[in-house]
Amino acid sequence: MVKIHLSRLLGERRWTQADLVRKTGIRPNTISEIYNELVDRINLDHMDLICEALNCEIADLLEYIPNKNRKIK
Incomplete structure (x- = not known):
């Protein structure tokens, strides 16, 4: 799963x-x-x-969270 942190980044900058x-x-x-x-x-x-615009890196905006239930074969 990929988490988008745009709401957090905007909130931090108000x-x-x-x-x-x-x-x-x-x-x-x-x-x-x-x-x-x-x-x-x-x-x-x-x-x-x-x-x-936010003076951030892509890694600040997107986070990969492994899905423990999904197995790629």
């Missing part, structure tokens, strides 16, 4: 989703879907813009 929209130019619906972890995939250009 930014709203609207602030991030203004800084990045990404559509509000897209920011909301990422913020609420409703996405199956994220556009790399969007990741770049978000990391640049």
Whole structure:
């Protein structure tokens, strides 16, 4: 599973989703879907813009959490 930490990062900076929209130019619906972890995939250009706006690394934004029940053969 991949956890998206956008809500935490915005909270730490006391930014709203609207602030991030203004800084990045990404559509509000897209920011909301990422913020609420409703996405199956994220556009790399969007990741770049978000990391640049928040002055963070991708590792600050995304975290891989192994699924103990899933076994890949």
